[in-house]
Structure formats: C-alpha cells, structure tokens
Amino acid sequence: MTPKDGERGPAAGATAPPGPWRLLGALNEREEQFFLVFAIFVGVFAGLAVVCFRVAIDWARVALLGSALRPGDVRMLLAPTLAGLAAGTLVLWLFPRARGSGVNQTKAALYVYDGRIPFSTVIGKFLTSSLAVGGGHSLGPEDPALQIGGGLASAAGRGLRLSRDRLRLVPSLGAAAGLAAAFNSPITAVLFVVEEVIGRWSAPILGPLVLSAVSGVTVSHAFLGAEPLFRVPAVESATPAELLAYAALGLLGGLFAVAFVKLVLHARPRLFALPPWTRPLQAAAAGALIGAIALRHPEVTGAGYEAIGQVLNGDHAWQLLAVLAALKLATTAASFSAGVPGGLFAPTLVMGAMLGGAVGRLQAALFPDLTGPIHVYVLVGMGTLFAGNLRAPMTSVFMILEITGNYGIVVPVMVSNTIAYLVSRAFQRAPLFDVLARQDGLELPSLEDRRHQTILRVEDAMRDPVDLLRPTETVATALSRIQGAPGEFFLVREDGGRWSGVSRTRLQALRDEGRGEAAVRSVVEASLPQLHPDHELESALRLVREWWPVVPVVHRADFDRLVGVLSLEDVLAAYRKGPAGGQP
Amino acid sequence: MRPGAARLAELVRHDRAAPVGVGVAFVLLFLLTSALAGWHHQRQRRFARDWSSRGEALLRAGRASEAAEAFENALVHGRDDPGRQYRLAAALVAAGRDARARTYLLALWQRRPGDGPVNLELARLEARAGRLDEAIRYYQHAVHGSWDTGDPLGARHRVRLELAEKLAEQGSNARAEAELITLAAERPRGAEESVRLGELLLRVGAPRRARDLFRSALAAKPRHVAALSGAGRAAFAAGDYVSVRPYLERALKERPDAEDARLLAVAQQVLASDPLRPRLSAAERGRRAGAAWRAALARLAACSVAPEGAPPPGAGPAAAESLRLRLEDRRPPSGAALARDPDLREEVMERVFEVETWAARKCGEPQGVDLALTLLARRRAEAP
Numbered sequence: 002m003t004p005k006d007g008e009r010g011p012a013a014g015a016t017a018p019p020g021p022w023r024l025l026g027a028l029n030e031r032e033e034q035f036f037l038v039f040a041i042f043v044g045v046f047a048g049l050a051v052v053c054f055r056v057a058i059d060w061a062r063v064a065l066l067g068s069a070l071r072p073g074d075v076r077m078l079l080a081p082t083l084a085g086l087a088a089g090t091l092v093l094w095l096f097p098r099a100r101g102s103g104v105n106q107t108k109a110a111l112y113v114y115d116g117r118i119p120f121s122t123v124i125g126k127f128l129t130s131s132l133a134v135g136g137g138h139s140l141g142p143e144d145p146a147l148q149i150g151g152g153l154a155s156a157a158g159r160g161l162r163l164s165r166d167r168l169r170l171v172p173s174l175g176a177a178a179g180l181a182a183a184f185n186s187p188i189t190a191v192l193f194v195v196e197e198v199i200g201r202w203s204a205p206i207l208g209p210l211v212l213s214a215v216s217g218v219t220v221s222h223a224f225l226g227a228e229p230l231f232r233v234p235a236v237e238s239a240t241p242a243e244l245l246a247y248a249a250l251g252l253l254g255g256l257f258a259v260a261f262v263k264l265v266l267h268a269r270p271r272l273f274a275l276p277p278w279t280r281p282l283q284a285a286a287a288g289a290l291i292g293a294i295a296l297r298h299p300e301v302t303g304a305g306y307e308a309i310g311q312v313l314n315g316d317h318a319w320q321l322l323a324v325l326a327a328l329k330l331a332t333t334a335a336s337f338s339a340g341v342p343g344g345l346f347a348p349t350l351v352m353g354a355m356l357g358g359a360v361g362r363l364q365a366a367l368f369p370d371l372t373g374p375i376h377v378y379v380l381v382g383m384g385t386l387f388a389g390n391l392r393a394p395m396t397s398v399f400m401i402l403e404i405t406g407n408y409g410i411v412v413p414v415m416v417s418n419t420i421a422y423l424v425s426r427a428f429q430r431a432p433l434f435d436v437l438a439r440q441d442g443l444e445l446p447s448l449e450d451r452r453h454q455t456i457l458r459v460e461d462a463m464r465d466p467v468d469l470l471r472p473t474e475t476v477a478t479a480l481s482r483i484q485g486a487p488g489e490f491f492l493v494r495e496d497g498g499r500w501s502g503v504s505r506t507r508l509q510a511l512r513d514e515g516r517g518e519a520a521v522r523s524v525v526e527a528s529l530p531q532l533h534p535d536h537e538l539e540s541a542l543r544l545v546r547e548w549w550p551v552v553p554v555v556h557r558a559d560f561d562r563l564v565g566v567l568s569l570e571d572v573l574a575a576y577r578k579g580p581a582g583g584q585p
Numbered sequence: 586m587r588p589g590a591a592r593l594a595e596l597v598r599h600d601r602a603a604p605v606g607v608g609v610a611f612v613l614l615f616l617l618t619s620a621l622a623g624w625h626h627q628r629q630r631r632f633a634r635d636w637s638s639r640g641e642a643l644l645r646a647g648r649a650s651e652a653a654e655a656f657e658n659a660l661v662h663g664r665d666d667p668g669r670q671y672r673l674a675a676a677l678v679a680a681g682r683d684a685r686a687r688t689y690l691l692a693l694w695q696r697r698p699g700d701g702p703v704n705l706e707l708a709r710l711e712a713r714a715g716r717l718d719e720a721i722r723y724y725q726h727a728v729h730g731s732w733d734t735g736d737p738l739g740a741r742h743r744v745r746l747e748l749a750e751k752l753a754e755q756g757s758n759a760r761a762e763a764e765l766i767t768l769a770a771e772r773p774r775g776a777e778e779s780v781r782l783g784e785l786l787l788r789v790g791a792p793r794r795a796r797d798l799f800r801s802a803l804a805a806k807p808r809h810v811a812a813l814s815g816a817g818r819a820a821f822a823a824g825d826y827v828s829v830r831p832y833l834e835r836a837l838k839e840r841p842d843a844e845d846a847r848l849l850a851v852a853q854q855v856l857a858s859d860p861l862r863p864r865l866s867a868a869e870r871g872r873r874a875g876a877a878w879r880a881a882l883a884r885l886a887a888c889s890v891a892p893e894g895a896p897p898p899g900a901g902p903a904a905a906e907s908l909r910l911r912l913e914d915r916r917p918p919s920g921a922a923l924a925r926d927p928d929l930r931e932e933v934m935e936r937v938f939e940v941e942t943w944a945a946r947k948c949g950e951p952q953g954v955d956l957a958l959t960l961l962a963r964r965r966a967e968a969p
Contacts, residue, residue, distance in 0.1 A: 042611075
C-alpha cells in the first residue's frame with residue numbers, strides 16, 4: 002500500500018530538515034521501506050534487551066544455585082522456593098501482567114490492545130522471569146524474551162508515534178527478535194511468532210519479521226557468542242525400519258503432551274481461584290517441589306538446556322530418561338500453573354528430549370540392530386513434544402532442522418510430529434495457548450482454527466454463463482436476442498480477453514432515443530474486472546458488492562472463456578448455504 | 586489515521602523529542618548491554634578456569650568421576666572450548682564411562698577431524714570396545730593429524746607404535762611390520778624403544794629386523810636383559826641357532842627365565858643334531874644323519890599308531906603309509922655310507938624332514954631331537 006498523495010513526504014516548499022534528519026525524512030518516501038528499516042531497528046533493540054535478560058538469568062542462577070551443575074542440597078531446596086516467593090510477590094503487587102509465559106499477552110497486544118504492551122510489563126517480565134528461571138523454576142526464557150522484545154518494540158513504535166495499523170504489527174517484530182535472540186534460531190522464531198502470536202500467514206509482515214529476527218540473533222551472537230544452546234552430535238539419516246519407532250515416539254509424545262496440557266489446564270484455574278494472597282505461596286510451593294525433586298534429579302531445574310546437552314551426549318538408561326520426562330512434566334506444570342513468570346518453550350524441548358531418549362534407548366535394548374544413534378531420537382522427541390504441547394507443527398519441524406542443520410532428520414521428525422499433533426488434537430481439541438487465553442477471559446484468533454476452516458471460493462457460488470452480447474452487434478439486435486432472457490445486466494466479450502457490460506434498461510433507453518443502430522461496443526457501461534474460479538469468495542465479495550451487478554468468471558488460461566458469472570446474491574447465497582458438510 | 590512513515594516525517598519536522606528519546610534509549614541500552622556482556626564473559630571465563638583447574642587436580646589425584654563433573658561444570662561456563670571438552674572426554678575415559686566419552690569425542694571430531702589427541706582417544710575407545718577396524722582408522726588419523734603439544738613428532742611416533750600394536754593384535758602382520766619399519770627409520774631411539782620395537786617385530790614375524798633392533802639396543806646397553814633375551818629369541822625365530830646361544834646364555838646369567846632356558850636347550854639340540862652344519866667331520870655328519878634316520882623311523886612308528894582323529898590334509902593314513910614305504914624301500918644306511926656319500930646324506934635327511942614335518946602336523950609339536958629335526962626341516966623349507 003502506498004500513502005495518499007497528501008501524506009507523501011515533506012510538503013513542497015517546506016524547509017528541508019537539516020543534517021541527519023534528512024535521512025529519516027527520505028525514508029518517508031516509501032512507507033514499506035521505512036517499516037523494514039524499523040524492523041531492523043526493533044530487532045537490534047530487542048536483541049540488546051534479550052542479551053541483558055540472558056545475562057540476568059545467568060547472574061541469578063549463579064547467585065542462587067551456584068556455578069556448578071549440581072548445587073548443594075540446601076541451595077537446591079531453598080533457591081527455587083525463595084525465587085518463587087519473590088517472583089510471586091512481585092507479580093502480585095507490582096507486575097500483575099508479568100504472570101505466565103508472555104505469548105498470549107503479546108498476542109493480546111496485537112488483537113486487543115492495538116499493539117500496546119505497557120513498559121512496566123517489560124520491566125516486570127524481565128525481573129520476575131530472570132529470578133524464576135535463574136532460581137531453578139522449571140520454565141524457560143524464550144517466551145518471556147518474546148514478550149520483552151514485543152514490549153520494547155511497542156514502546157519504540159509508540160515513541161515514534163506510528164499509526165495504529167502499524168503499531169498493531171510492531172510487537173510481533175519485537176517478539177520474533179526477542180525469541181530469536183533467546184533461542185539463537187531466527188527461522189524458528191519467525192515461524193513460532195506466525196503460528197502462535199500473529200495466528201495467520203500474512204505475506205506483508207513476513208519480510209519485516211525475518212529482518213527483525215535476524216537482527217536480534219546477530220546482536221545476541223555479537224554480545225554472547227554464537228555457541229549453540231546445546232551441542233548436537235552429527236545426525237545420521239534414519240533407516241526405514243526405524244520409522245516405526247519414530248511413529249511410536251509420535252504416539253507416546255502426543256499422549257504425553259495431552260497429559261501435560263490437561264494437567265496445566267486443570268490446575269491453573271483452580272490455583273488462580275484461590276485468594277490472591279496465596280499466589281506467592283503457590284509459587285514458593287512449586288519451587289519447593291522442584292527443589293525436592295532436584296535433590297535427586299537436578300536436570301529438572303531451570304530451562305534445562307544443560308540437561309538436553311547431557312542427554313544428547315550421554316548414556317542414560319531409558320528408565321531414567323522416562324522418569325526425568327515425567328518429572329519435568331510435573332515440575333513445569335507446577336511452576337506454570339502457580340503463575341510463575343516463565344516460558345514453556347524450553348521445558349517442552351527438555352520433556353521431548355527425555356522422552357525421545359527413552360524411546361531410543363528402549364528401542365536399542367529391544368532391537369539393537371535396528372536402532373540408529375540415540376541422539377537422533379532425542380532431537381526428534383524435542384520436535385514431537387513441541388508439536389504436541391504447543392501445537393505449532395511448522396515450527397516444530399523447522400526448529401529441529403535449524404538446530405541440526407541436517408535434512409536427513411526431516412522424515413523421522415515429520416512422521417513423529419504429525420502423529421503427536423494428531424493425537425494431541427484428538428484428545429484436546431483447543432491448543433494450550435488458546436485455552437489459557439480463554440481462562441484469562443480473552444478470545445484470541447488461532448492459526449489452528451484457520452488451518453481447519455473451509456474456505457469458500459468463487460466456484461462454490463458462481464452461476465452458469467449467461468447470454469453474451471457481441472460488441473459488434475447493434476443495440477436493436479442485442480435487445481431482440483435478449484428479449485426472453487432472464488436478468489438485467491448482460492456481459493459483452495470484447496477483444497483481448499476484456500469484458501464489459503450493459504444493462505437491459507440502458508439498451509432500451511438507447512433504442513427509444515433512436516440509437517438502435519449503434520454498436521453495443523460504443524454503449525457499454527463499464528469495463529468489468531474478472532474473477533477466476535479459485536479466487537476466495539471473500540475477495541470476490543468486494544467486487545460484486547461495490548459496483549458490478551455481475552462479474553465474469555473466466556478461465557485462468559483463456560480469458561475469453563467464460564466459465565460462470567457471479568453476483569452479490571450468488572455470494573450471499575453461498576455464505577448462507579456454507580461449505581459442504583461444515584460452517585463457513 | 587496517517588501511515589507511520591508520514592507520522593515519522595512529521596515528527597522529524599515538528600517533534601524531534603520522540604525520536605531523540607527513542608535514540609537515547611537505544612544508545613543507553615547498547616552501552617548497558619556492552620558493559621553487562623563484558624562483565625558476564627569475564628565471570629564466565631573465571632568460573633570455567635576455576636572448574637577446569639579443579640578438574641585437572643582431581644584427574645591427577647585419580648578421582649576421575651569427580652574430575653569429569655568438574656569439567657562439565659567448566660563447560661557450562663564455556664561450552665565452546667575444545668580443550669575442556671577434550672579434558673572432559675579424557676576424564677570420562679578414565680572414569681570408565683566410555684559411551685559418554687565417545688559421544689563427546691565424536692562431537693569434537695566433527696569439528697576438528699584432524700585433531701591428533703581426539704583421534705587417539707577415539708582409537709583407544711574403539712579398540713577397548715573391540716572395534717579394531719574403527720580403532721585402526723582413528724589411529725591412522727591420529728598419526729597424520731595435528732598435535733598442539735611441544736613434541737608433535739614424538740606424539741606421532743608414540744601413536745604409530747600404538748597403532749602397530751593394535752595391528753599386531755588384529756593379526757595384520759604385514760601392516761604392522763610396515764608401521765614398525767617406518768618407526769624404526771623415523772627417529773633416533775633409546776634402548777628401551779628399540780627393545781619394544783624389536784619385540785613387536787618379532788611378534789609380527791619379522792625376526793631378522795627384530796634382531797637388528799635388539800642388537801642396536803645392546804650396542805647402547807650391552808647388559809640389557811630384555812635386549813639379550815630378545816636378540817636370542819629373534820635369532821631362534823630366524824633359524825640362526827648358532828647366535829641364540831651367546832645371547833640367551835648372557836640373558837639367563839642376568840635373569841633366569843624358563844622360556845629362554847627352554848629355547849636355549851632347543852637351540853643346542855638343533856646344533857647337536859644338524860648333520861649339515863659347517864665344519865663337521867664326515868664321520869660326525871654320517872653319525873648325525875644316521876641318528877636322524879632312526880629318530881624319524883621311531884617318530885613315524887609312534888605317530889602312525891596315534892589316534893587319527895581328524896588329521897590335517899596330507900597327514901592321514903595314506904600319507905603315513907607312503908612315508909613308511911619311502912623310508913623302508915631302501916636298507917637302513919650305515920654310518921660309514923652316510924659319512925662317505927654326501928648325496929646319500931642329503932637324500933636321507935630329505936626323507937627325515939618329510940617324516941618330521943608330517944608327524945608335527947599330525948601329532949603336534951614334538952620334543953627333544955624330533956623338535957630339533959622339525960626346526961631344521963622348517964629352516965630348510967624357508968630358505969630361499
């Protein structure tokens with residue numbers, strides 16, 4: 002879209018801005034270009050904030066749990082408990098909007114609050130999530146980073162007084178950059194934001210999203226290095242026989258995801274319904290539970306990337322891995338349901354890694370000759386739980402590809418993820434984030450809903466072709482030909498695949514004026530737009546609604562070939578009828 | 586609502602405070618991030634260094650599991666340090682956690698496939714797991730890989746020696762011998778290393794090269810027991826029974842050893858039984874050939890009645906009968922005739938060797954004079 006002339010650039014004759022401002026002024030020449038530059042700026046801004054966030058989490062971790070992977074018992078028990086108490090208190094008294102993961106809050110900013118995320122929420126999310134994740138709560142930094150990025154972008158957009166339309170999109174740019182900087186993966190970040198935050202595929206926003214995410218990752222790499230979050234050994238392609246094991250992993254992952262989602266959706270509203278003053282205590286209790294479990298299994302604490310690294314490079318028994326998966330499920334559900342600020346992104350990956358490792362080890366024990374490297378199962382398990390828990394199937398596949406950089410893993414990932422997604426969907430109709438939003442009193446659009454919507458197309462509504470007028474025939478001849486034909490408006494097929502039309506009333510008026518010998522071509526009322534059968538009915542509606550009583554529907558490869566006609570009545574009738582077997 | 590860019594232009598013209606505010610916030614955040622990241626890196630390096638030092642100390646103290654844990658802690662604060670990853674793998678190897686060590690080493694190998702120490706550790710792990718082919722592949726990578734130690738040539742030399750040992754274990758004698766020859770030619774050696782190389786060459790069936798190495802060790806240390814023993818054994822294996830005696834006698838004088846004593850006794854028996862030995866009188870040759878004839882007849886008789894079992898090819902009853910006929914088709918030669926006629930001696934000894942070779946194949950390694958005759962038969966068969 003281009004701005005209207007009156008809004009384009011500095012007015013003629015106005016004094017040009019001096020120095021560097023001229024550059025900014027020049028950006029105004031093209032709003033889209035400006036938005037791309039703004040996306041980069043937002044990406045850098047969010048990237049800087051997320052670098053600080055990651056440093057803060059690390060600082061909190063060392064301060065509370067020490068610098069060793071296995072802290073001492075006293076620290077292990079006290080740190081998550083006290084961190085939960087402190088974070089819960091801050092959320093209750095100072096930063097109520099910092100509760101939860103941050104994904105839905107960012108999405109709500111887009112759809113409910115015109116892109117506004119209060120800056121206090123950014124501060125609150127930063128402080129409380131650093132404390133909770135660093136203190137050992139079983140939550141990750143990615144979703145908060147997404148909200149922090151979105152919040153900063155929103156603040157920058159408001160600071161620059163962007164239009165409401167643009168401001169609504171701006172948090173998604175910051176969200177992509179924040180997530181990309183936190184997870185070191187720009188493609189995953191873009192897809193996750195599209196699937197979970199924006200909730201629809203929109204071509205115009207994709208470019209700025211990618212630029213923003215890449216900027217965020219670049220900043221993160223510049224300040225914190227390009228080390229991966231966990232070391233991934235070389236991935237080898239799975240053998241066809243192994244696909245059965247991956248299918249079993251998908252089935253198990255789907256059921257596991259359902260268990261997690263049901264547990265969270267059951268516990269969260271009940272805990273929230275308790276008196277508000279109990280919320281810090283709930284967070285502390287969740288921390289105490291985590292601390293108690295971590296005395297034996299420290300892998301359940303925090304985001305868990307070290308645990309993923311250990312499983313990827315380790316030799317754990319399948320029984321231990323299965324226990325760790327179950328414990329991670331319990332601890333994450335406890336932290337999240339208690340309202341501790343932090344994300345589900347990393348814990349989902351940890352659960353998946355443990356589950357995948359358990360399946361791989363079990364398969365190796367049962368069929369040693371049919372089992373490939375265990376770390377491939379670990380990686381596939383991560384994607385599987387992601388597809389099952391968060392119901393972001395595209396993200397789940399591309400995330401694993403981005404982590405491994407190897408397309409050999411794509412088949413097992415797709416097999417396992419698809420099954421997990423379908424199983425999860427079969428037992429839990431609405432995705433986790435959608436239900437969480439409803440629990441919070443918000444009805445937010447979902448990509449999954451859109452994915453399963455049936456789209457009405459022109460071919461579902463169009464009628465058979467009507468009588469055509471020839472451009473060379475006279476008005477009188479045309480009138481005599483259409484004398485018995487139904488309808489008021491008639492199409493005229495002109496040369497070169499162009500179409501126009503004229504009404505019966507106008508033809509009759511012309512004949513009455515004595516212009517019956519005039520060629521139809523010279524009296525047509527309008528040059529008509531054309532539709533194709535596969536056009537979405539929604540877009541066709543704009544054409545038939547506004548000016549044209551009937552619009553020709555022509556073949557895509559032969560514009561002279563009329564395959565049908567469409568009128569406003571046809572469109573409305575199609576909407577009333579709906580698609581076969583479903584609602585429109 | 587006007588588009589954002591138009592708004593921006595308006596701001597630029599009329600309300601500079603907003604973009605200035607955003608710009609200032611950006612600069613402040615940049616400065617804060619720079620300072621925080623610098624502090625963070627410094628602290629991470631310190632933690633990594635401290636844990637790493639602790640790991641080294643624990644590894645030196647033989648507490649490998651704790652050392653591995655310390656190195657893991659170090660890697661939490663500096664994941665991308667290949668040196669620490671290698672030390673962690675080494676600690677895991679020392680702790681017997683081979684599977685985990687292997688995964689770490691493979692990850693390191695992917696990043697640095699030409700790294701000598703990584704290839705060497707992988708080779709040892711594979712060898713320990715019984716995957717000798719894989720082990721040898723990694724050993725070869727290690728030999729030709731890069732070594733960041735102070736003495737890369739020495740490191741490669743040691744790896745090649747280890748490789749030769751594994752090849753010998755695997756039974757790839759020719760490849761092992763090739764590696765050992767390279768080693769022998771590669772750099773100046775001490776007596777110990779010469780002895781080790783010699784022992785390996787002896788093991789892979791290259792006794793003459795082995796003897797040269799033992800001799801060079803003895804040139805440096807004339808009373809080196811292992812070198813004396815090795816030289817004696819190498820001479821024995823090479824069929825040079827004359828040289829066996831001085832070496833093994835000296836070795837036994839320094840350190841009694843049952844095997845050396847046995848080999849010395851056998852060598853002396855061979856020397857005493859050989860009618861073709863230089864500088865013997867004709868009468869002595871005839872006497873020895875006659876004794877060999879009788880011993881062969883007795884051996885044939887004893888071995889012919891031995892349980893057949895599943896005789897090796899060429900050692901069945903038909904072969905025995907054929908040998909018996911060949912021995913008995915002539916009258917027993919007299920000592921005088923054998924002393925007088927070298928062709929007869931040669932013919933008699935030829936048949937004696939046939940019998941002893943057949944009997945050794947059928948009835949197993951003989952003792953005493955039969956062993957001596959069998960060894961003489963082998964030496965003759967191997968002679969060019």
